[in-house]
Structure formats: structure tokens, C-alpha cells
Amino acid sequence: MKGKQLSNFAPHISGTPILQGLIYAFAVAVAAVILAAMLVTWTSMPETKLPVVTYGINLISVLTGSFIAARRAGEKGWYYGGITGLFYTVFITLLGLLLVSASFTLHNLFQIALLSVIGSLGGMIGVNVRGR
Numbered sequence: 001m002k003g004k005q006l007s008n009f010a011p012h013i014s015g016t017p018i019l020q021g022l023i024y025a026f027a028v029a030v031a032a033v034i035l036a037a038m039l040v041t042w043t044s045m046p047e048t049k050l051p052v053v054t055y056g057i058n059l060i061s062v063l064t065g066s067f068i069a070a071r072r073a074g075e076k077g078w079y080y081g082g083i084t085g086l087f088y089t090v091f092i093t094l095l096g097l098l099l100v101s102a103s104f105t106l107h108n109l110f111q112i113a114l115l116s117v118i119g120s121l122g123g124m125i126g127v128n129v130r131g132r
Contacts, residue, residue: 017073021084025065029092032057062088062115066122071129081123082116089115 036053039045065088066081073080089112097104 017069017080018084018087020072021065021067021069021080022087023065024068025061025084025088028064029057029061032060058089058092058111058115059118062119063122066119067126067129070123070126073127075127077123077125077127078120079123081126082120084123085119086112086116088119 036050036057040047040050062085066084069080069084070077093104093108093112096102097108
């Protein structure tokens with residue numbers, strides 16, 4: 001320990017890639033929700049299809065955000081992607097519970113776990129794609 005700073009022993013946690021991934025994920029989600037609203041309004045698409053569309057929007061958003069987070073981090077894609085997916089899903093779940101006044105169910109827990117795993121997959125892809 002002689003000659004080494006205490007900060008060398010602290011874990012290195014960088015929130016910037018996760019924050020950037022979340023920004024991309026929410027941007028994709030907002031754009032997709034606007035597109036879905038236009039489709040329901042201007043086409044004959046029934047509103048009964050909206051739950052499937054919502055799952056698709058969440059899937060694409062988590063994949064995009066976790067891909068970006070892991071690519072920006074440059075390492076540990078499963079970690080950065082999974083954390084990005086977890087944060088996105090927890091935020092979306094809490095927002096939905098607050099807006100609809102529903103209760104937390106096993107379905108919500110399953111959705112959080114599934115989208116976190118999907119985020120890990122997106123992160124693994126993102127860290128291994130060559131770019132820039």
C-alpha cells in the first residue's frame with residue numbers, strides 16, 4: 001500500500017456510458033410511441049394490438065440503449081447492457097405504476113428480469129461491434 005493512492009483500490013464505476021445508453025433508449029421509446037400513436041390514429045390498426053406494440057417498443061429501446069452503453073464503455077458489455085436495461089425497465093415500470101395506479105405484480109418482475117437479460121445481450125453485441 002506504500003506509495004499507492006487510496007483511489008486506486010476503489011472500484012471504477014463509470015456512469016457516463018449507462019447514462020448515454022438511457023438517453024438513447026428513451027429517445028427511441030419516445031419516437032416509437034409517437035409513431036405508434038400515429039399508426040393507431042391514421043390507420044385501421046386496432047387498439048387491442050397496443051400491448052404487443054408496447055413490448056416491441058421496450059425491446060427495441062432496451063437493445064438500442066444497451067448497445068450504445070456497452071459500445072461507449074468498450075468493455076464488460078453484459079454488465080453495461082444489463083444495468084442499462086435494468087434502469088430503463090425499472091423507470092418505465094415505476095412510471096406505468098404511478099400513471100395507472102396499478103399494483104406491482106409478478107408480471108412486472110418478469111418484465112424487469114427479461115429486459116435486463118435482453119439488455120445484457122444488446123451490450124454483448126455492442127461491445128463486440130467494430131466502429132468509429
